[in-house]
Amino acid sequence: MISQLPALQVVVPLVSAAGCVLLRSAFGAWLLFSFAAAASLVTAVVLTVQVWDGDVIRYEMGGWPAPAGIELVIDQANVVVLLLLGVIAVIAAAYGRRSIEVEVPLRRVRMFYAALCLLLTGLLGIAVTGDAFNLFVFLEISSLSSYALIALGRRRRALLAAFQYLVIGTVGGTFLLIGVGLAFAVTGTLNMADLADRLPGVAGNRAVTGAVVFIFVGLAIKMAVFPLHAWLPGAYSEAPSVVGVVLAAVGTKVAIYAFARFAFTVFGIDVVFTDLPIGEAILVVGSLAMLAGAGVACFQQDFKRLLAWSSIGQVGMIVTGIGLATASGVSAAYLHIINHAIIKGALFAAAGILLLRLGSTSLDSMAGLGRRMPLTFGAVVVAGLGLIGVPPTAGFASKWAMAAALVEDDQWLILAVMLASSLLAMVYVGRIVEVGWFRTPANLDGQTLQNSEQATAGANPGAVRVHEQTSLLMAGSVALLAVASVYFGIDASLPSGLADGAARILTGGSAP
Amino acid sequence: MTATHYTYWIIFALMMIGLYAVMSHGNLVKKLIGLNIFQVAVFMFFISLGRVDGGSPPIITEGIEVYSHPLPHVLILTAIVVGVATTSVGVAIAIRIYEAYGTVEEDNALARDAAEEAAE
Amino acid sequence: MIALEVASSVLLLAGSLFAVTGGIGLLRFPDFYTRTHAAGLMDSAGAVLILLGLLLLAPDLGSGVRLLLIAAFLLITGPTATHALAHAARNDGVRVWAERVDKKR
Amino acid sequence: MSSLDLAEAVLLGILLVTALAITRARSLFVAAMLGGLFSLVTASLFVLLDAVDVAFTEAAVGAGISTVLFITALALTNSQEATTPRRRVIPAGLVAVLATAGLIYASFDLPGVGDPDSPVQTHPITDTYLRESQQDLHVPNTVTGVLASYRGYDTLGEVVVIFTAGIGVLLLMLGPRRPADEARDRAYLQAEYRVLRVVSKTLMPFILLFALYVLLHGEYGPGGGFQAGVIFGAGFILYTLMFGLAAVQRVLPMRTLVVLVAVGVLIYAGVGVATMALGGGFLDYNEFNPGNPSGGQVAGILLIEVGVGITVAAVMVAMFYSLIRRGVRR
Numbered sequence A: 001m002i003s004q005l006p007a008l009q010v011v012v013p014l015v016s017a018a019g020c021v022l023l024r025s026a027f028g029a030w031l032l033f034s035f036a037a038a039a040s041l042v043t044a045v046v047l048t049v050q051v052w053d054g055d056v057i058r059y060e061m062g063g064w065p066a067p068a069g070i071e072l073v074i075d076q077a078n079v080v081v082l083l084l085l086g087v088i089a090v091i092a093a094a095y096g097r098r099s100i101e102v103e104v105p106l107r108r109v110r111m112f113y114a115a116l117c118l119l120l121t122g123l124l125g126i127a128v129t130g131d132a133f134n135l136f137v138f139l140e141i142s143s144l145s146s147y148a149l150i151a152l153g154r155r156r157r158a159l160l161a162a163f164q165y166l167v168i169g170t171v172g173g174t175f176l177l178i179g180v181g182l183a184f185a186v187t188g189t190l191n192m193a194d195l196a197d198r199l200p201g202v203a204g205n206r207a208v209t210g211a212v213v214f215i216f217v218g219l220a221i222k223m224a225v226f227p228l229h230a231w232l233p234g235a236y237s238e239a240p241s242v243v244g245v246v247l248a249a250v251g252t253k254v255a256i257y258a259f260a261r262f263a264f265t266v267f268g269i270d271v272v273f274t275d276l277p278i279g280e281a282i283l284v285v286g287s288l289a290m291l292a293g294a295g296v297a298c299f300q301q302d303f304k305r306l307l308a309w310s311s312i313g314q315v316g317m318i319v320t321g322i323g324l325a326t327a328s329g330v331s332a333a334y335l336h337i338i339n340h341a342i343i344k345g346a347l348f349a350a351a352g353i354l355l356l357r358l359g360s361t362s363l364d365s366m367a368g369l370g371r372r373m374p375l376t377f378g379a380v381v382v383a384g385l386g387l388i389g390v391p392p393t394a395g396f397a398s399k400w401a402m403a404a405a406l407v408e409d410d411q412w413l414i415l416a417v418m419l420a421s422s423l424l425a426m427v428y429v430g431r432i433v434e435v436g437w438f439r440t441p442a443n444l445d446g447q448t449l450q451n452s453e454q455a456t457a458g459a460n461p462g463a464v465r466v467h468e469q470t471s472l473l474m475a476g477s478v479a480l481l482a483v484a485s486v487y488f489g490i491d492a493s494l495p496s497g498l499a500d501g502a503a504r505i506l507t508g509g510s511a512p
Numbered sequence B: 001m002t003a004t005h006y007t008y009w010i011i012f013a014l015m016m017i018g019l020y021a022v023m024s025h026g027n028l029v030k031k032l033i034g035l036n037i038f039q040v041a042v043f044m045f046f047i048s049l050g051r052v053d054g055g056s057p058p059i060i061t062e063g064i065e066v067y068s069h070p071l072p073h074v075l076i077l078t079a080i081v082v083g084v085a086t087t088s089v090g091v092a093i094a095i096r097i098y099e100a101y102g103t104v105e106e107d108n109a110l111a112r113d114a115a116e117e118a119a120e
Numbered sequence C: 001m002i003a004l005e006v007a008s009s010v011l012l013l014a015g016s017l018f019a020v021t022g023g024i025g026l027l028r029f030p031d032f033y034t035r036t037h038a039a040g041l042m043d044s045a046g047a048v049l050i051l052l053g054l055l056l057l058a059p060d061l062g063s064g065v066r067l068l069l070i071a072a073f074l075l076i077t078g079p080t081a082t083h084a085l086a087h088a089a090r091n092d093g094v095r096v097w098a099e100r101v102d103k104k105r
Numbered sequence D: 001m002s003s004l005d006l007a008e009a010v011l012l013g014i015l016l017v018t019a020l021a022i023t024r025a026r027s028l029f030v031a032a033m034l035g036g037l038f039s040l041v042t043a044s045l046f047v048l049l050d051a052v053d054v055a056f057t058e059a060a061v062g063a064g065i066s067t068v069l070f071i072t073a074l075a076l077t078n079s080q081e082a083t084t085p086r087r088r089v090i091p092a093g094l095v096a097v098l099a100t101a102g103l104i105y106a107s108f109d110l111p112g113v114g115d116p117d118s119p120v121q122t123h124p125i126t127d128t129y130l131r132e133s134q135q136d137l138h139v140p141n142t143v144t145g146v147l148a149s150y151r152g153y154d155t156l157g158e159v160v161v162i163f164t165a166g167i168g169v170l171l172l173m174l175g176p177r178r179p180a181d182e183a184r185d186r187a188y189l190q191a192e193y194r195v196l197r198v199v200s201k202t203l204m205p206f207i208l209l210f211a212l213y214v215l216l217h218g219e220y221g222p223g224g225g226f227q228a229g230v231i232f233g234a235g236f237i238l239y240t241l242m243f244g245l246a247a248v249q250r251v252l253p254m255r256t257l258v259v260l261v262a263v264g265v266l267i268y269a270g271v272g273v274a275t276m277a278l279g280g281g282f283l284d285y286n287e288f289n290p291g292n293p294s295g296g297q298v299a300g301i302l303l304i305e306v307g308v309g310i311t312v313a314a315v316m317v318a319m320f321y322s323l324i325r326r327g328v329r330r
Helices: A002-022 A026-051 A076-103 A106-128 A132-151 A157-187 A192-202 A206-223 A232-238 A241-275 A278-297 A303-324 A327-358 A374-388 A394-408 A412-438 A452-456 A472-490 A493-507 B005-024 B028-050 B070-101 B106-119 C002-028 C032-056 C061-091 C099-104 D003-024 D028-048 D052-076 D086-107 D124-136 D142-150 D152-173 D179-190 D194-217 D225-251 D254-277 D293-329
Strands: A057-060 A071-074
Touching: A002 A026, A002 A057, A002 A071, A002 A106, A002 D152, A002 D254, A026 A057, A026 A071, A026 A076, A026 A106, A071 A076, A071 A106, A071 A192, A076 A106, A076 A241, A076 A327, A076 A472, A076 A493, A106 A132, A106 A241, A106 D152, A132 A157, A132 A232, A132 A241, A132 B070, A132 D152, A157 A192, A157 A206, A157 A232, A157 B005, A157 B028, A157 B070, A157 B106, A157 D086, A192 A206, A192 A241, A206 A241, A206 A278, A206 D086, A232 A241, A232 A303, A241 A278, A241 A303, A241 A327, A241 A493, A278 A303, A278 A412, A303 A327, A303 A394, A303 A412, A327 A374, A327 A394, A327 A472, A327 A493, A374 A394, A374 A412, A374 A472, A394 A412, A394 A472, A394 A493, B005 B028, B005 D003, B005 D086, B028 B070, B028 D003, B028 D028, B028 D052, B070 B106, B070 D052, B070 D124, B070 D142, B070 D152, B070 D293, C002 C032, C032 C061, C061 D194, D003 D028, D028 D052, D052 D225, D052 D293, D124 D142, D124 D293, D142 D152, D142 D293, D152 D254, D152 D293, D194 D225, D194 D293, D225 D293, D254 D293
Parallel strands: none
Antiparallel strands: A057 A071
8 A cells, every 4th residue: 555655646636536526516526625635645744754764766657667657756855745735735625615615606616626636636746757748747737727727716807817827838838848859859768767867978969958948948937937927916816715725835836846856856957057057047037036026016906916926026036046056055945835835825815715704805905904804814914924034934934044045155146135025025014914904994895706707797696795704614724824834933843854855855966 | 960950940930930829919719729830830849759761650560670669659649638628728718708808809808907997 | 563553543643633623723713602612523523533543552452441431431521511611601691603793893 | 852751841831831821810710720721731741750640639639629629719709810919029029039049959969850870769668669568568559558558647647638628618618508598409400401410410320430440449550549539529529510409418418428527537547546456556457467467458458548538528529518508608
């Protein structure tokens, strides 16, 4: 049983997706999704324990040894991602129970859960695979399901956001495919370990350079690295709340993992960072992203949009850590992947509660929130402090690690940029606090939540009313994430242990 | 480099036309058609990698010794399916956009959203 | 053997001629219905003649039967498609070309 | 230049012209039909490049399904395109030119097309796929062997992609059916389509038979579960076009289709779970017949191809149903 875990990690949510379609009740579909999420988390925990000492688990799909067959690879660099996915999936199951009921028409709920299972399958599949083409296939599974899920947002602009994401995301996926093709042309293999063995033999080849550039640009689109971020604000802010939580917490993170995997274990530090100026390019782009993301976030009028722009800045910080290509830089990047997932998950989950209670996520509607919904507001403030990086939050821990990594590499300018972006974060978080605490609430009667389809049909008989009560499961999810974001700031041993392990595997030069 | 590289270059030109069509056109359906051209050109690139001079289709037959490489064919079979799956979801979203906005021109739809925002 | 090859070449050439004529017709004919006629010709006569030409060169029975089946399939679907096109055009109110329309231009 | 090279060059030329014509066409119907032509010519090119399985699929999918999808989209939206604003032209052109320049730069170090000494051809897996597979699988069509066995996990991913697309389209398109739709269906049935109906009714059994042939013959010739599913689905789509939605739904209601979509995926994944339960790895078909591994391989390959076929056919028909129902609603 234990030896089958790598395959089960992907297969359980996959089979659950098909099961959700077969079931006749929405509650059954929810149960199945919850089961898939819990199973993913348990599997991830067991796998983490198994590779904790730096072991690498290889699983041969179909019993064919790589490179003829496809292998799954589990090591410290991807168990972090698996754990995050498991945790966020469980949160989504708890949180979605009520949130989906309100935001999605009943007849679509079963398929909605099926699509969530598929999103999970795709993201897990990217994380565990040891084959470059297989990564593309699972990337497309996760992308397709997220396009459909985003399009189900309540407003009509969700459709436009989903379409824009579909077009640019597919171009990104195809760029990845071109890059894989170029690498295949000069090595004859698709297996990551085999690629890593054979690529040094063709070092300096212009086709390899092309492969690096196309794979990285393709993944950068999926990571929403500035200036390829255009799809992100619309997609994250218009998606149904639970989809927003999952995507904001782990969507881009999985692409960042894939990026690190290609950079460090497939092409290797020598090709990417020594021979080519990719590291410098990443640092420039990451710095710009930190400034632009945080800067634009300050001017947003909508809470979710503000959070989405803030994500662009935070992704910039994570890739900066990877661009340093040092053990401490990669470790800091991984630490921030973990912490930012928790923080953004909490904030998007809180935004979903606001949507339910206030019928809107505009900053104006949040006036006086501190008095009317003190707990939710408290969670928003705690997580917001994490975005700025105030001690003792988890955000502080990862920014501190990042600052140390930058100092170690003498990147003073980038350190200044990072501090500036933290100041900007203080501005946008400050705006939320100012609105929520110091402004008086507007009149809220008669506001409704509308499904975009119903709105366009003219009449809206099925429009959902603003809810009086916050569901316990939703509030609990937000509280759990907010508490975790403080706990990991006070006792960072678990996340930093994971991050250090990942950095060791990636920068230590061992095979994938 | 040999003379056979012209195949690659024509394929790259097709990719360029597709990519240009995706980005320059504001019509959503046209964007999807452009995306198709772009992807099909990438498929041709992969298939041309598996080709061997004087080879036969990789179906083992007695008396034939040289076969083209089957792996690129397998990959592209999968990629074609991925492509049409994307197209179908894209078409569904485009139809919904038309129902919601009354247009499939991206710029018009964006303008209508902006007008809506200004009215609020 | 030579007789077979000659016969096959004649059929292939005739088929190609039909295809080219059909193509020219498609471009040069004045209205929808005449163009459909040209396209239908290309579909049926051209393709079937080429298939028959290939049939004479078929290396074994299997390929021969397949070629015959394809030809039979084309003979059924080609005219049906042409019919469907013309039918749809008529339902849609597409006018038949007449000399005077041309003179006005 | 051999005649094959000449044919290849001509086809590539046609492709270039077609692609340019597509971007220039203002009428989207023209663009969609030219898109179908583009795929068909590409399929011919794939035959020249020895990729018969891919050619089959590209013809069925690119020229068939995609074109149907685009035409449906146009029927439900607008068929004329507005002029492209000038501000889009320059950045789009810049990106396209940059990407192509990068590719051409990379291509100088690529092995030539057809080079027998290229890394792709000399890698040990080439031998695994072309020679060893004949002992391990006994499947003459190596494309099917690699697709269904060596890289069976990829193919599972492919089925899941189709499944995801089906779920996505249904999520976006499904709506309740109204009485007015039924009336329209009846009106449609009274229209004069006798020739078409007779022909399609006659062809229907042959189409379904051909689909089965393609499914079962996939181990020996071009074809397999995916192509079979497409043909099967196309048969039902043809029937729907001729006899209306209500008639087909008596045979194949939407709920059954949705169940079939999931069943296909479950068959494929179930084969994997079964091999796990038998003590092997996921999708290790040898476990089906430990005494005679190649027999187990053939059985496993056939089973998963059936799963693929079911899902693909069901998704295609379900998508088509939901799209034309949408049309009737407007």
